[in-house]
Amino acid sequence: MGKGTDRLISLTEAEQLPVHEVQDLYRRYVNQSQVRLMTSFGFGHDLVDRAEGAFLYTRDGRRILDLTGGVGVLNHGHNHPRILAARRRFQQEQRMEVHKTYFSPYLAALGHNLAQILPGDLNMSFLPNSGAEAVEGAVKLAFKYHGGRRGRILRADISFHGKLLGSGGLTGGAQNHFAFPTIPGIGTFRYDDLESVRTAVADLRRGNGRSDVYAIIVEPFSASTMQWCSEEFLRGLRDLCTAEDIVLIFDEIYTGWGKTGTMFYFTRYPDLVPDVVTTSKSFGGGKSSISAFVAREPVFRRAYDNMTDAMLQSTSTTYYGFGEETATAIEAVAVAVEDDFPGRARALERVLAPGLQRLRKAYPDLVADVRGAGALFGVFLSGGPRVLDVLGKLPVPKVAKDPLLRTKIITSAVVNALYRDHGIYTYYTLNGRSPLVVSPPLVAEPADAERFLEALDATLAEGMTRLLTRFVRERVSTLW
Numbered sequence: 001m002g003k004g005t006d007r008l009i010s011l012t013e014a015e016q017l018p019v020h021e022v023q024d025l026y027r028r029y030v031n032q033s034q035v036r037l038m039t040s041f042g043f044g045h046d047l048v049d050r051a052e053g054a055f056l057y058t059r060d061g062r063r064i065l066d067l068t069g070g071v072g073v074l075n076h077g078h079n080h081p082r083i084l085a086a087r088r089r090f091q092q093e094q095r096m097e098v099h100k101t102y103f104s105p106y107l108a109a110l111g112h113n114l115a116q117i118l119p120g121d122l123n124m125s126f127l128p129n130s131g132a133e134a135v136e137g138a139v140k141l142a143f144k145y146h147g148g149r150r151g152r153i154l155r156a157d158i159s160f161h162g163k164l165l166g167s168g169g170l171t172g173g174a175q176n177h178f179a180f181p182t183i184p185g186i187g188t189f190r191y192d193d194l195e196s197v198r199t200a201v202a203d204l205r206r207g208n209g210r211s212d213v214y215a216i217i218v219e220p221f222s223a224s225t226m227q228w229c230s231e232e233f234l235r236g237l238r239d240l241c242t243a244e245d246i247v248l249i250f251d252e253i254y255t256g257w258g259k260t261g262t263m264f265y266f267t268r269y270p271d272l273v274p275d276v277v278t279t280s281k282s283f284g285g286g287k288s289s290i291s292a293f294v295a296r297e298p299v300f301r302r303a304y305d306n307m308t309d310a311m312l313q314s315t316s317t318t319y320y321g322f323g324e325e326t327a328t329a330i331e332a333v334a335v336a337v338e339d340d341f342p343g344r345a346r347a348l349e350r351v352l353a354p355g356l357q358r359l360r361k362a363y364p365d366l367v368a369d370v371r372g373a374g375a376l377f378g379v380f381l382s383g384g385p386r387v388l389d390v391l392g393k394l395p396v397p398k399v400a401k402d403p404l405l406r407t408k409i410i411t412s413a414v415v416n417a418l419y420r421d422h423g424i425y426t427y428y429t430l431n432g433r434s435p436l437v438v439s440p441p442l443v444a445e446p447a448d449a450e451r452f453l454e455a456l457d458a459t460l461a462e463g464m465t466r467l468l469t470r471f472v473r474e475r476v477s478t479l480w
Contacts, residue, residue: 019047019059040412042420051078054444056425066425067452069375069439072223072254075282076335077443083285086331090324097323106326113333114294117263120273124300127292127326128317131253131280132162134291135170135217138276139183141295142215142247144303144312150214151184152204156191160224160431161217161251170217173224173431187213191222192229194236201244215247221265223254225432226371226378231269238272247299250274253291254376257282257333258341258442261349261374275299285332290325336442344442345374351446352377352438355453363460371435375442378435379456381410383464404434411436413471414459422455 009017017025026035038044046058054077056064069075076083096102107127115123126137139153153170155161161170169182187204190196197216204212216237221228229237241248252264256279262268264277276299280291295303304310319325335341349372356370356377369380402408411428414436418424428436440448459467 019045022047041416043425053077053079054441054448062423064419064423064425065448065451067438067440067444067448068425068427069259069441070281070286071427072259072281072439073284074286074441075257075259075341075443076286076332077441078286080285080335080443082331082335083287083328086285086328087287087324090327095323095327098319098321100320104321104323104326106323106330107321110326110330110333113330114292117333117337118277118294119267119271121297122273122277122294123297124295125292126294127290127321127329129289129291129319129322129325130162131278131291132164132167133317134253134278134280134293135161135249135251136164136166138249138278138293138295139166139170139215139217141276141293141299141303142249144309145247145299146214150212152187152213153183153185153215153217154187154189154197154200154213155217156219156222157188158191158222158225158227158432159217159219159251160222161219189216191218191227192233194233194240197237198240201240201246211244211246213244213246215249216241217249217251219251219255221252221255221260221373221376222432223376224429226376226380226435227432228265228373231272234266234269234272238274241275247276248274249276249278251278253278253280256280257336258343258345259374259376259439261346262342263336265373282336283329283332284325285328285335288325288328288332290322290329339442341442342374345376347446348375348440348442348444348449349373351449351453355449356438359453359457359460362457366460366464372438375440375444377438378429379438380433380435381407381414383410407434409472410464410468413464413467414456416471417459417462417467418455421459424452424455 023035023039026032046060048056049059050057054066056066056078058064066078110127111125114125128134128137155170155172157172159170159172161167163171165180166183168180169186172188187200189200201211201213206212218229218237220234238248240246250266252266255265257263259282266272266274273296276293276295278291278293283292284290304312352372356379360367360370366381366383367379368382371378408428411434415426415428418426426436426438428434438452
């Protein structure tokens, strides 16, 4: 028996909950440690009333410039009018959602559009819901392509491909700090190091000299570490996989749809075609939970193009080709093409790249490095008083063992000051060297990037000791 329907919270009541009650419900029914973490920052004490374009509007009347880009989801910004109109049209006309024994015109059209945008014979699409599902579907396809006769897959040492059991095992970065059970046969190579890949492949030959590697998966641009693969590496990887009949998978889940200045990062290099590419996040226009993995025709046809296995792929998720989601993605792709999202990213880069380098030179003790492309940059912060060294000696095992604790606290102090003092929302990654991420949506204007640079300049000018003193006094005690 349930606890009583009289205790249910209605939609109207949910929309009127004050922030302290929302936090309490999180503690009781979601995760109290999540509340402790989120309330370490100013945004953990606000509720957003509405969102539009590159801006958030809080309950207390603040207008916040959102430079998180929804962690890759919001290339189109919040509530893009064309995305909203497409979804309203679908609902008002009472279109059918999902039924696997009817053909979907939306799925058919979206598959066609993906094939038109992607290079070569990347023509065969499958449309699950999340990026992690797309990764696991791509890996499953690669394994099936070889008929289960090969047993190894290689991924980079800094990789991030998701947090499910399979995709989590393929994640080699710091975010995957707990050893869950995963798919067998995962090997590792050094990111952007072709010789490392060649060595790994050679080491995995069978006694008959044939390769046991069925797939290699890599992010051409690693959004969680702000590193990227050279053209030489990517082309060398393509040649190696062709020679060894290894399925090459490019993960463009974060960087797709214009984020780094080309429609996909790898498409800046002519005639470079992986066997499978994955996409998600902004593919859904900021409103739709949809992803895709798109395969070259020969790879797809060997794996699934027969009467026995055709449904092995298409029935692997209940929400495959969900109607409103695919309709939304059709419009999201159209907006990215028609509004030239790659060009908009390059326009933002023309402001951010030199501006961040100026700040690096102005504050050499605070800004260790700046890296990025298009509308995706990482600011690597350093410095801080010696008292931070004491944190590594605290009798709290998880805290003391984190080699990036100093960096995370310094970056958190800057994130917090940008939000509280300047109304600018940023974040930092948990992978790599934990940079502060500057990731404006592609509907943002160069003037928005200029505003951020001015705010970061003013923040750094306060000095790290002052920023940290304020942050530690107000917030850091809630972490433990």
